[in-house]
Amino acid sequence: MAKNKQKNLRKKRAIVGYLYILPFIIGFISFMAVPLLESFRMSFSNVIISTGNKGFVLENIGFRNFIRAFTEDPEFNRMMTEEISRMAINVPAVLIVSFIMALLLNQKFKGRGLVRAVFFLPVILSSGVLVGLEFNNSMLDGMKSYIQENSNVVDITASLQEILSNSGMSSRFLETVYEVLNSVYEVVLSSGIQIIIFLSGLQSIPKSMYEAAKIEGCSAWESFWKITLPMVSSVILVNVIYTIIDFFMRTDSEVMEKIRTNMIRLDYGFSSAMAWVYFLAVIVIIAVFSAITSRWVYYYE
Amino acid sequence: MNKRIRDKWKLAIYRNKQSGGYLLKKTITSKIYSFLRAALLFGVCFLIIQPLLNKVSMSFMLEKDLYDPTIIVVPRNFTTENYKLVSYLIDYWKSLRNSLIFSVIISVLQVASATVVGYGFARFNFPLKKFWFACVILVILVPPQTILSSLYLNFRFFDIFGIVEFFTGQTINLLKSPLPYMFMSLTSMGLKGGLYIFLIRQYYRGVPKELEEAAYVDGCGNFATFIRIMLPDAKPIITSCFLFAFVWQWTDSFFSTMFLGDISLLSRKLTAISQLLGDYLNGIGGGVRASIAYGQMMISTGMIMAIIPLLLIYIVSQRAFVESLSQTGIKM
Numbered sequence: 241m242a243k244n245k246q247k248n249l250r251k252k253r254a255i256v257g258y259l260y261i262l263p264f265i266i267g268f269i270s271f272m273a274v275p276l277l278e279s280f281r282m283s284f285s286n287v288i289i290s291t292g293n294k295g296f297v298l299e300n301i302g303f304r305n306f307i308r309a310f311t312e313d314p315e316f317n318r319m320m321t322e323e324i325s326r327m328a329i330n331v332p333a334v335l336i337v338s339f340i341m342a343l344l345l346n347q348k349f350k351g352r353g354l355v356r357a358v359f360f361l362p363v364i365l366s367s368g369v370l371v372g373l374e375f376n377n378s379m380l381d382g383m384k385s386y387i388q389e390n391s392n393v394v395d396i397t398a399s400l401q402e403i404l405s406n407s408g409m410s411s412r413f414l415e416t417v418y419e420v421l422n423s424v425y426e427v428v429l430s431s432g433i434q435i436i437i438f439l440s441g442l443q444s445i446p447k448s449m450y451e452a453a454k455i456e457g458c459s460a461w462e463s464f465w466k467i468t469l470p471m472v473s474s475v476i477l478v479n480v481i482y483t484i485i486d487f488f489m490r491t492d493s494e495v496m497e498k499i500r501t502n503m504i505r506l507d508y509g510f511s512s513a514m515a516w517v518y519f520l521a522v523i524v525i526i527a528v529f530s531a532i533t534s535r536w537v538y539y540y541e
Numbered sequence: 542m543n544k545r546i547r548d549k550w551k552l553a554i555y556r557n558k559q560s561g562g563y564l565l566k567k568t569i570t571s572k573i574y575s576f577l578r579a580a581l582l583f584g585v586c587f588l589i590i591q592p593l594l595n596k597v598s599m600s601f602m603l604e605k606d607l608y609d610p611t612i613i614v615v616p617r618n619f620t621t622e623n624y625k626l627v628s629y630l631i632d633y634w635k636s637l638r639n640s641l642i643f644s645v646i647i648s649v650l651q652v653a654s655a656t657v658v659g660y661g662f663a664r665f666n667f668p669l670k671k672f673w674f675a676c677v678i679l680v681i682l683v684p685p686q687t688i689l690s691s692l693y694l695n696f697r698f699f700d701i702f703g704i705v706e707f708f709t710g711q712t713i714n715l716l717k718s719p720l721p722y723m724f725m726s727l728t729s730m731g732l733k734g735g736l737y738i739f740l741i742r743q744y745y746r747g748v749p750k751e752l753e754e755a756a757y758v759d760g761c762g763n764f765a766t767f768i769r770i771m772l773p774d775a776k777p778i779i780t781s782c783f784l785f786a787f788v789w790q791w792t793d794s795f796f797s798t799m800f801l802g803d804i805s806l807l808s809r810k811l812t813a814i815s816q817l818l819g820d821y822l823n824g825i826g827g828g829v830r831a832s833i834a835y836g837q838m839m840i841s842t843g844m845i846m847a848i849i850p851l852l853l854i855y856i857v858s859q860r861a862f863v864e865s866l867s868q869t870g871i872k873m
Contacts, residue, residue: 253665256763260661261673263654264738267728268676275691276683282690341585344578357859358586363785364851365593367792369808370844428588489684499686508690515687523682 283513289506305513316514319494320521327525330427331483335476338431342438343468363432430486434479441475442468470538477533481526488522600624600842607834623842630817631810631843637850640791640807643719648786650726651734652779658729659741660771664753680735685795693799696721722800732789732796737782744778745771784858788851807847814843 258265283305285298309316345356364370404414445468453463490496495518502511557564594614599607600623602616609617627633662674725731729738748771756766772779794808810817815836 250666254667257661257665257667257670260665261658263728264658264661264677265673267654267725267730267734268673268680271692271725271728271730272676272680272683272688275688275695278691278695279688287690287694344582347578349575349578355582355586357856358589360859361589361855364788364792364848364855365589367789369792369794369812370848425588425592428585485681496684496686500689503690503693508694512687512690515684515689519682519684519687522684526682 279512280516282509283516285509287506287508301509305509306517308510309514309517315498316495319498320517323488323493323495324521324525327484327487330423330430330487331480331529333423333427334431334434334483334487335479337427338434338479339438339472339476341431342435342442345435346439346442359435360432362429363436366429366432430483430490433486434483437475437479437482438472441472445471473533473537474539477530477537480529480533484522484526484529488518596841596845599838600845602838604832604835604838607838623838624846626821627814627839627842627846630821630839631807631814631846632805633846636805636807636810639804641850643801643804643806644787644790646723647726647731647790648783650723651729651731651737651786652783654727654729655734655737655741655782656772656775656779657767659738660745660767662738662742663745677735677738680730681733681739685732689799696800717803719801719804722796732793733786737786740782741775741778744775748774780858784854787854791851792847811840811843811847814840 281298284302285300285305288297288299341359345352345359401414401418405411449467449471450463453467458466495514499511499515499518502514553564598614598616601619601621602612603618603620603622606612606616606618658677662670662677722731726734729735752770752774753766756770761769792808794812797804797806797809818836818839
């Protein structure tokens with residue numbers, strides 16, 4: 241009798257639970273699962289728009305869209321490889337920078353509140369259209385060179401570069417240095433949320449651990465490797481995944497842009513094929529990265 | 542006075558000697574460290590703020606100031622003409638009102654649904670729970686482009702099992718109305734909807750179960766417990782999710798260009814600003830084209846105008862943005 245009652249209660253809880261996530265289920269099925277399947281079908285077919293039956297007709301053409309994307313389209317391969325190689329540099333850079341910043345912001349110093357406020361400003365500044373406008377600055381560069389041609393002002397950056405190139409270091413090395421320096425802004429701008437996530441991880445480490453380590457004669461360097469890093473490792477996993485997703489979903493990504501322009505040209509089959517390739521690439525990359533990271537994630541509880 | 546300082550020094554030197562030079566070394570390293578830290582932090586802060594300040598100063602300049610190499614920050618010919626022109630071009634007050642209303646509605650819907658769903662995931666056990674949560678992760682992972690073409694066509698030729706077409710002989714074009722997007726947000730499929738579910742679920746997992754059990758014992762029903770106990774408890778995470786949703790919605794042009802038809806929003810006007818400027822100049826002067834620099838100046842001005850409301854919100858609620866998110870204990 242009692243067992244039966246418990247079973248009933250569990251059933252009731254299950255039903256209530258389903259009621260809570262019902263909005264998600266409805267949304268998922270109608271706005272995610274169905275369109276996902278449909279776009280999968282579209283990627284294997286030629287979409288013909290007609291005002292008649294249901295608006296559009298799918299004509300099965302096998303892998304032709306994919307073949308077109310990889311072999312015929314002049315840009316797609318290049319864009320994909322560029323995007324992925326940029327990710328391979330950008331994601332570790334963002335993670336390391338945001339981790340160091342979080343470590344610094346977790347310490348006590350004067351004006352910490354202000355500094356924190358500034359550091360999270362990129363959450364606003366790097367969202368949506370603002371990024372696209374920010375980085376679309378080839379116009380500004382043109383203007384700069386115009387000004388330089390018409391005046392005798394010395395640009396500090398240019399003269400610094402000249403001094404460095406006369407100093408006997410190899411030009412290849414210097415070029416990499418310039419590239420890194422130029423992307424610092426981009427990296428800082430896209431690490432706002434990551435800093436918050438790292439900070440939350442750092443704050444959850446009990447202070448007593450550090451005290452115990454100190455009494456045992458542990459230096460700050462050692463306690464960083466032995467306490468801080470293992471304790472935030474699960475947060476690092478979250479951050480790795482978030483950074484990768486964030487990188488691939490940003491609106492000014494070249495591939496995204498290409499998919500969208502093809503869609504506006506009503507080339508739905510081709511653009512779905514490209515979108516699927518992109519999506520699968522993202523999934524594979526995330527799987528690889530999280531497999532690597534989760535190997536050394538340490539769970540305290 | 543002088544003697545006291547001398548005594549202090551004497552004491553310090555004495556103590557240093559006693560510690561075998563350790564004290565001096567420690568003070569020096571900590572001083573150097575905090576100086577380096579301050580320099581680094583200042584540098585990064587400057588890096589973040591400088592472009593913003595640059596835009597502000599640019600927006601008050603006349604065009605000829607841009608070509609003058611002696612002018613870097615402070616405009617020589619101070620003018621508010623740019624603001625007037627931009628506000629005319631993008632129809633500022635109307636777009637601002639639209640953006641405000643729209644972002645508030647969408648983010649309220651998003652956060653409301655994410656709260657309910659996140660609570661369901663955190664607190665109830667039901668069959669297939671793992672599967673549905675995997676679906677949440679899938680929602681976060683799928684690039685919106687993947688499903689966009691299908692969604693677009695479905696909304697363009699909207700129909701429920703052919704019923705509408707049977708009666709009216711036509712499908713409905715839903716793309717001109719904000720309804721489908723609102724419905725998407727209500728079912729947490731809007732912009733970054735999965736992320737909010739994830740965050741709120743993480744928060745609720747950290748809330749002690751005893752709180753709810755006490756409420757049950759006192760005779761509170763499921764939904765009453767949720768509304769009276771759990772909702773007020775999650776106020777910090779809900780506020781920060783709301784703020785994020787608001788900001789992202791405000792600056793989003795992707796979903797809004799696809800689904801919102803002709804509603805004038807700031808984010809969309811902003812991307813079109815150089816074109817609007819060209820049209821405007823064509824309209825008044827016939828054949829005069831805006832120079833690149835001038836267009837850039839307009840874009841900067843427009844950006845400043847678009848993010849001023851966001852900055853105000855940020856300044857007021859900075860704490861909610863940062864602190865509450867770090868309370869959630871985001872872990873895998």
